[in-house]
Amino acid sequence: MTIILLVVVPIMAAVVWWLLRQTMNVRPWTEQRPGDALPGDGVLSLPPVTIGLGVFLAVATSLFALLISAYNMRMEAADWTTLAVPKGLWVTTGVLVLSSIAMQWTRSAAIRGRIDRVRMGLIAGGVLAFGFLAGQLLVWQQLHASSHFVTSNPANAFFYLLTAVHGLHLLGGLWVWGKTTAKLFRGAAVGRVRLSVELCTVYWHYLLLVWLALFALLLSTPPRQNACTPDAVAICGSPR
Amino acid sequence: MSYVAHDESVFVRPAEVGEMELYHPKTFIGKYIWSQDAKVIGVQYSITAIAVGLVALVLSGIMRLQLGFPHVFSFINPSNYLQFVTMHGMIMVVYLLTALFLGGFGNYLIPLMVGARDMVFPYVNMISYWVYLFAVLLLMASFFVPGGSTGAGWTLYPPQAILDGTPGANWGIILMLVSLAFFIIGFTMGGLNYVVTVLQARTRGMTMMRLPLTVWGIFMATILALLAFPALFVSAIMMALDQMLGTSFFMPALISKGQHLDYNGGSPVLFQHLFWFFGHPEVYIVALPAFGIVSDLISVHARKNIFGYRMMVWAILAIGGLSFIVWAHHMYVSGMNPYFGFFFATTTLIIAVPTALKVYNWVLTLWRGDIRFNVPMLFAIGFIFTFINGGLTGLFLGNVTVDLPLSDTMFVVAHFHMVMAVSPILVIFGAIYHWYPKVTGRMLDDTMGKFHFWVTFLGTYAIYYPMHYLGFLGVPRRYYAVTGTDFIPESAQSLNAGITVATLVVGSVQLLFLFNLVWSYFRGRPSGDNPWGATTLEWQTPHTPPKHGNFGAELPVVYRWAYDYSVPGAEKDFIPQNQPPARTAEDAVDATS
Numbered sequence: 001m002t003i004i005l006l007v008v009v010p011i012m013a014a015v016v017w018w019l020l021r022q023t024m025n026v027r028p029w030t031e032q033r034p035g036d037a038l039p040g041d042g043v044l045s046l047p048p049v050t051i052g053l054g055v056f057l058a059v060a061t062s063l064f065a066l067l068i069s070a071y072n073m074r075m076e077a078a079d080w081t082t083l084a085v086p087k088g089l090w091v092t093t094g095v096l097v098l099s100s101i102a103m104q105w106t107r108s109a110a111i112r113g114r115i116d117r118v119r120m121g122l123i124a125g126g127v128l129a130f131g132f133l134a135g136q137l138l139v140w141q142q143l144h145a146s147s148h149f150v151t152s153n154p155a156n157a158f159f160y161l162l163t164a165v166h167g168l169h170l171l172g173g174l175w176v177w178g179k180t181t182a183k184l185f186r187g188a189a190v191g192r193v194r195l196s197v198e199l200c201t202v203y204w205h206y207l208l209l210v211w212l213a214l215f216a217l218l219l220s221t222p223p224r225q226n227a228c229t230p231d232a233v234a235i236c237g238s239p240r
Numbered sequence: 241m242s243y244v245a246h247d248e249s250v251f252v253r254p255a256e257v258g259e260m261e262l263y264h265p266k267t268f269i270g271k272y273i274w275s276q277d278a279k280v281i282g283v284q285y286s287i288t289a290i291a292v293g294l295v296a297l298v299l300s301g302i303m304r305l306q307l308g309f310p311h312v313f314s315f316i317n318p319s320n321y322l323q324f325v326t327m328h329g330m331i332m333v334v335y336l337l338t339a340l341f342l343g344g345f346g347n348y349l350i351p352l353m354v355g356a357r358d359m360v361f362p363y364v365n366m367i368s369y370w371v372y373l374f375a376v377l378l379l380m381a382s383f384f385v386p387g388g389s390t391g392a393g394w395t396l397y398p399p400q401a402i403l404d405g406t407p408g409a410n411w412g413i414i415l416m417l418v419s420l421a422f423f424i425i426g427f428t429m430g431g432l433n434y435v436v437t438v439l440q441a442r443t444r445g446m447t448m449m450r451l452p453l454t455v456w457g458i459f460m461a462t463i464l465a466l467l468a469f470p471a472l473f474v475s476a477i478m479m480a481l482d483q484m485l486g487t488s489f490f491m492p493a494l495i496s497k498g499q500h501l502d503y504n505g506g507s508p509v510l511f512q513h514l515f516w517f518f519g520h521p522e523v524y525i526v527a528l529p530a531f532g533i534v535s536d537l538i539s540v541h542a543r544k545n546i547f548g549y550r551m552m553v554w555a556i557l558a559i560g561g562l563s564f565i566v567w568a569h570h571m572y573v574s575g576m577n578p579y580f581g582f583f584f585a586t587t588t589l590i591i592a593v594p595t596a597l598k599v600y601n602w603v604l605t606l607w608r609g610d611i612r613f614n615v616p617m618l619f620a621i622g623f624i625f626t627f628i629n630g631g632l633t634g635l636f637l638g639n640v641t642v643d644l645p646l647s648d649t650m651f652v653v654a655h656f657h658m659v660m661a662v663s664p665i666l667v668i669f670g671a672i673y674h675w676y677p678k679v680t681g682r683m684l685d686d687t688m689g690k691f692h693f694w695v696t697f698l699g700t701y702a703i704y705y706p707m708h709y710l711g712f713l714g715v716p717r718r719y720y721a722v723t724g725t726d727f728i729p730e731s732a733q734s735l736n737a738g739i740t741v742a743t744l745v746v747g748s749v750q751l752l753f754l755f756n757l758v759w760s761y762f763r764g765r766p767s768g769d770n771p772w773g774a775t776t777l778e779w780q781t782p783h784t785p786p787k788h789g790n791f792g793a794e795l796p797v798v799y800r801w802a803y804d805y806s807v808p809g810a811e812k813d814f815i816p817q818n819q820p821p822a823r824t825a826e827d828a829v830d831a832t833s
């Protein structure tokens with residue numbers, strides 16, 4: 001549970017810091033004097049969706065941190081056999097990085113108002129993201145073909161679970177991406193999609209970071225072989 | 241990099257968006273069914289939550305019938321007793337209290353109290369309600385599937401939750417887990433709205449430090465919920481996988497009916513960690529809104545400013561923050577390292593400090609106030625008593641050595657009902673009596689209200705006080721029957737019968753409350769815009785009930801905090817938040833010079 005605390009504690013610390021700024025030198029009980037300017041009220045000059053995305057990322061971070069915490073705790077058990085990281089993941093990781101780069105490029109094109117580049121970039125980013133998902137599915141298939149079933153070992157189960165949750169988040173992003181792209185190709189001006197493009201980019205980078213963290217987790221899991229011999233079945237449970 | 245201003249993301253304060261830009265539904269269905277108006281969504285949430293809460297209330301009555309008069313009611317058997325316990329607990333905690341406080345009160349009150357026209361993402365808000373409704377329907381469906389609903393206890397501990405022998409180990413538990421997952425998704429959509437609305441849609445002059453404590457309570461509770469619910473989500477998904485695919489996240493190697501099951505090496509304790517990482521904050525998810533609301537009720541009906549406003553805000557934050565590092569006090573009996581036990585006992589006791597501060601502040605607010613014993617005030621005072629009571633037994637249970645013998649006894653049941661069941665429910669009642677006039681334009685009937693209060697308040701004491709003694713005797717919780725157990729004296733049975741009688745009385749008086757809600761809607765005394773003489777913005781709307789857009793053409797501007805009651809020299813005993821300051825002679829001189 002250390003990992004999740006590493007997420008929650010900074011968030012709570014940020015809230016404390018923010019609240020300190022709200023309360024310092026403020027006397028809530030005093031009324032406005034006539035002629036006084038209305039006090040600054042701490043509303044940030046950002047569109048609500050931007051803040052909304054920020055809050056959502058905090059929720060998603062909590063989710064992934066909890067999964068990683070669970071992974072770390074479950075890893076200690078005797079029946080754990082570390083999954084050799086499939087080579088295909090290096091490729092999919094590369095594709096996801098490219099996808100993020102494409103989105104970043106699109107974002108700066110959107111800020112400069114270059115509609116042709118925005119179109120190209122968006123398509124590239126989206127296609128690469130779909131490519132990443134297809135790659136993950138392929139890796140699943142290969143694992144399955146080599147008898148690494150979801151039930152045969154907790155390490156496998158976690159692998160499928162983590163990649164699935166990450167993939168579903170990306171699919172959610174692709175849904176917004178799809179709406180934005182459709183809007184653009186129906187002839188919307190760049191200004192109308194600029195915000196969506198920016199937020200998609202942030203989300204893409206976030207999911208890239210999450211993926212790198214998950215990938216690093218898989219790579220850094222110490223190799224361990226299930227110690228259960230047929231004689232020890234009574235303790236370790238039945239082998240499959 | 242230069243940042244060019246652009247159309248869609250040019251920042252317009254939500255508070256300055258014109259009335260015309262709101263989405264205006266034309267049809268009845270658009271207005272009241274597929275509504276994007278936070279007020280309608282709030283009412284939808286409330287009605288759904290109360291309806292499902294009634295189911296849970298009936299279940300508690302059935303359980304009490306069994307405990308009070310064992311072997312009299314043939315339709316109750318050991319396995320459906322467990323199903324009733326489970327469904328009662330889960331419905332009450334998640335589908336009633338959480339949904340009502342955040343979805344119901346949050347939606348109705350946040351935009352009105354911060355001076356906004358609506359939530360910032362009305363469409364997402366609407367979806368949030370429909371997903372919640374879907375989750376409720378899934379849960380209700382689980383009563384009717386083969387094997388019935390799950391009987392694993394509201395904590396759903398594996399391995400028994402998904403093993404044959406536990407009622408509802410197939411369909412029941414799956415529906416429960418899926419329903420929880422949907423609840424969480426729906427809540428997250430709503431939660432984003434509550435947080436961003438408080439942060440970004442406050443009207444001009446409404447600084448954070450001028451927010452009513454109700455908003456503070458709901459706001460912090462939402463933050464807790466957004467961070468804690470993922471833990472329940474993760475555990476629900478992993479358990480569903482264990483059940484359906486046969487993974488072993490939580491399931492250890494097991495022999496059941498002489499057969500090795502296909503499970504291997506999983507960790508039930510891992511589930512407990514995840515569950516309680518959600519479960520403890522959940523207590524505060526329902527408590528913090530109650531704290532906030534009760535502060536406002538007390539201040540309004542005592543005609544006095546709240547004592548220590550900033551301290552109250554900080555206490556809400558401190559309680560919320562600390563609630564993330566106490567979860568393992570629910571796991572003292574899981575065989576943890578004694579040093580961990582010591583750590584969690586310490587943090588648990590530390591939470592008592594900000595909590596006690598709040599209690600003192602409520603009492604000090606009452607002190608020499610011009611107290612009006614209106615029905616909301618009665619419930620608020622009832623809350624203080626009940627909450628202190630439950631809080632004190634919490635101090636006992638927070639200590640490892642005291643908890644070990646009392647764990648899983650009726651003492652625990654008495655404790656948590658006092659602190660997190662009855663207390664928040666009393667606040668909910670108080671809040672309904674308080675805000676019903678704003679929602680409907682009519683007052684709830686006072687006589688019925690007072691009767692409802694006294695029977696509920698005294699009745700719950702009659703129910704839960706004796707339960708502490710049963711716990712001392714060692715009467716276990718979640719037991720269908722304890723007769724014939726040597727260490728439990730016969731007299732325990734008479735006590736149980738008495739508790740059941742009290743339950744039936746308390747249960748039936750809730751019907752009177754429902755009747756009052758309906759009757760007053762048609763026959764209640766018209767309330768006017770501000771029947772209690774309150775300062776907060778929801779009482780200053782041009783129409784009661786407020787129309788879509790809340791404040792008419794102009795949004796209010798806020799000049800003061802929410803607690804200007806009985807200000808010396810003011811003409812009335814309250815000054816609304818949006819009333820501009822009086823021009824004094826001195827100011828007039830300033831202006832001319």
Ligand code: HEM
Binds near residue numbers: 662716747
């Ligand atoms: C008239 C009101 C209520 C009565 C008479 C009542 C009665 C009961 C009874 C008899 C039990 C089972 C005890 C056992 O056999 O272990 C129980 C369990 C429980 N109740 Fe209530 N209850 C009421 C209201 C509430 C409310 C408002 C909540 C909301 C928090 C709540 C939450 C719970 C929980 C979480 C459990 C534990 C379920 C479990 O053990 O899995 N109850 N209640």
Ligand SMILES: [Cu+2]
Binds near residue numbers: 566570
């Ligand atoms: Cu707790």
